[in-house]
Amino acid sequence: MPMVNIAGKEVEVDEEGYLVDLSQWNEDIAKYMAVEEKVDLTDAHWEVVNFLREYYAEYQIAPAVRVLTKAIGKKLGPEKGNNKYLYELFPYGPAKQACKIAGLPKPTGCI
Amino acid sequence: MLHIVNKSATERSSLESCLRLATKGSAVLLIEDAVYAATKGGAAAAKIQAAQADLKIYALGPDLAARGMAGRVLDGVNVVDYGGFVDLVAEHSNCQSWL
Amino acid sequence: MSDMDMEDDGSGIVKKFMFLNRKAPHGTVYALEGLEVVLITAAFDQDVSLVFTDDGVYQLMKGIDTKGIEVKDFSKTYRALEGYDIEKLYVDRTSMEARGLTEDDLIVDVTVMSDDEMKNLMAEQDVVISF
Numbered sequence: 320m321p322m323v324n325i326a327g328k329e330v331e332v333d334e335e336g337y338l339v340d341l342s343q344w345n346e347d348i349a350k351y352m353a354v355e356e357k358v359d360l361t362d363a364h365w366e367v368v369n370f371l372r373e374y375y376a377e378y379q380i381a382p383a384v385r386v387l388t389k390a391i392g393k394k395l396g397p398e399k400g401n402n403k404y405l406y407e408l409f410p411y412g413p414a415k416q417a418c419k420i421a422g423l424p425k426p427t428g429c430i
Numbered sequence: 431m432l433h434i435v436n437k438s439a440t441e442r443s444s445l446e447s448c449l450r451l452a453t454k455g456s457a458v459l460l461i462e463d464a465v466y467a468a469t470k471g472g473a474a475a476a477k478i479q480a481a482q483a484d485l486k487i488y489a490l491g492p493d494l495a496a497r498g499m500a501g502r503v504l505d506g507v508n509v510v511d512y513g514g515f516v517d518l519v520a521e522h523s524n525c526q527s528w529l
Numbered sequence: 530m531s532d533m534d535m536e537d538d539g540s541g542i543v544k545k546f547m548f549l550n551r552k553a554p555h556g557t558v559y560a561l562e563g564l565e566v567v568l569i570t571a572a573f574d575q576d577v578s579l580v581f582t583d584d585g586v587y588q589l590m591k592g593i594d595t596k597g598i599e600v601k602d603f604s605k606t607y608r609a610l611e612g613y614d615i616e617k618l619y620v621d622r623t624s625m626e627a628r629g630l631t632e633d634d635l636i637v638d639v640t641v642m643s644d645d646e647m648k649n650l651m652a653e654q655d656v657v658i659s660f
Contacts, residue, residue, distance in 0.1 A: 378609035379601055383572060386612045427568045438553050438584050440627070463556030466587065471629015492597025496555055498590030498604070502629075511597075 325351045337419050341375075344422030352420045356411065364408050364420070370394065371421040381426040384414035431456045432518055432525035438463035439474035444528040449477060454484040459510070459518055461490040468494075469502040482506050490515060544655040545576045550585035552660060554604065555595070560588045561603050563660030568606075571613040578650065579610070581639070582621035585660075586628055589620070589635040607637045621647055 320339060322329050326347035331339040336355055338344060349368060353360045360368075370391060374382055382390060384405075392400020399405075405413035414426045433452050439445040445460075445467055452458060458481070460468050467474035468489040478487055491509045494500045503509055510518065519525055548567050552559040570577055581589060588604065595602040610618070618639040625631070625641065632641060642650065651657060 377605065379603055379605045380568070380609055382609070382612065383568070385572070386609075390612055427565055436556070438556065441552070441584050463553045463584070466553065466584070466628070469629070473627050475629070493555075495594040495596075496598045496600070496602075497553070497587060498593040498634075500594070501592070 323351070335425065337425055338422040341422045341424075344372075348422060349420050352422075356409075356416045356419060358409060358416060358420065360420075364417075366395065366399075367391065367405065367408060367413065367417050368421045371417055371423060375421070375423050381418045381423040382414065383426050384412065387414050387417075387426075432522035433458045434525060434527045435460055435464040435467075436462040436527070436529070439467040439477070440472070445474065446477070448528045449481045449485070452481075452485055455486075457486045457488060457518060457522065459488040459490065459515065461493055461515075463497075465489045465493045465497060465499060468504050468507045469499045470504055471502070475504055478504055478507070488514070488518060543574065543576050545578070545653065546570060547578045547580055547651065547654040547657045549651075549657055549659040550579065550581045550588055551583040553584040553587040554593075555598065555600060559660045560585070561601075564603055564606060566658070566660075567610070567615065568613060571610075571615055577615050578617040578619060578654070579615065580619045580621065580647070580650070582624045582647070584624075586620055586624050586630060589637060589639070590630075591634055591636045593636075604636055610637070619647070619650065 320331050320333055322331055330343050330348065333339055338348060350360060358364060374390060388400055388402060388405060409416040418426055431453065433448050433456060435445050435448050435458065437444045445464060448458060466472055467478055468487065469475065481487065488508045488510050489503060491500070491511050494503060494509065548563060550560060550563055554560040567577065567579060589607060590604065593602055593604045618637060620635070620639045620641050622641045622643055632639065
């Protein structure tokens with residue numbers, strides 16, 4: 320699998336660019352992944368990224384977008400738990416892009 | 431002889447065959463799904479307890495923990511870690527894996 | 530799963546799917562792979578039931594710690610199923626009791642079923658997939 324150099328550290332990614340070993344994740348890696356995904360990281364993006372990392376720690380899975388939207392609505396309120404808000408932050412798919420930036424695998428059932 | 435069993439006793443007959451054919455004084459090491467047999471309340475518990483008269487029974491600790499069974503081990507079963515697994519193999523002149 | 534092809538407009542037929550889990554976790558890959566299939570099926574809005582019988586009951590044990598064998602602890606993922614709208618989890622009482630377990634030993638809320646209840650549940654399914 321391909322290796323990339325991020326802030327002076329060699330890390331392994333899969334063929335779609337997802338981090339292979341999520342224990343290696345740090346903010347430099349998140350910023351690198353965000354540039355790859357053409358996402359300008361703001362506090363609003365970080366909120367979703369951090370939410371995903373907590374979700375993964377609790378359930379050992381990257382949620383499908385429908386599940387992510389619902390879970391964010393529950394935790395951060397309905398103004399954030401909707402497709403419009405999340406797709407504005409991550410235009411190419413909130414689950415797919417935010418998971419990559421969070422260092423998680425691609426969500427199960429994501430086509 | 432060290433006998434190593436890795437299949438669940440409620441799914442396969444390998445533990446039963448092993449206990450039937452192991453000679454007195456042999457050691458039996460339960461690993462992977464076979465560790466369920468060494469836990470309290472299960473269907474295989476009685477067989478393990480009966481076998482303890484003639485055999486030394488060991489179970490691999492990391493496999494017990496990975497199955498939520500670390501706190502349920504039958505009395506008299508020796509829990510070993512990976513180092514203990516290596517020691518058992520080294521101590522016995524031969525070993526048999528029941529696949 | 531060609532039956533799903535007709536679901537494209539999202540308003541198609543809903544079938545009753547049962548996933549029958551009969552294997553202990555970790556010793557084989559069936560439990561983990563079965564769980565992945567269940568999560569994917571959730572995207573198709575089908576009527577999904579999850580049944581744990583025989584050694585499959587062991588998948589739901591509380592207090593699992595997989596660090597020592599260096600594999601993923603997917604027992605935590607069963608707790609995410611509610612978020613995927615998979616809420617019908619059934620455990621076969623005969624299998625549970627044969628392993629010295631009670632509902633309190635399990636990581637999620639389940640409905641415990643007698644043999645007769647389980648027979649009826651199985652008989653009314655359109656599709657049964659066994660892992």
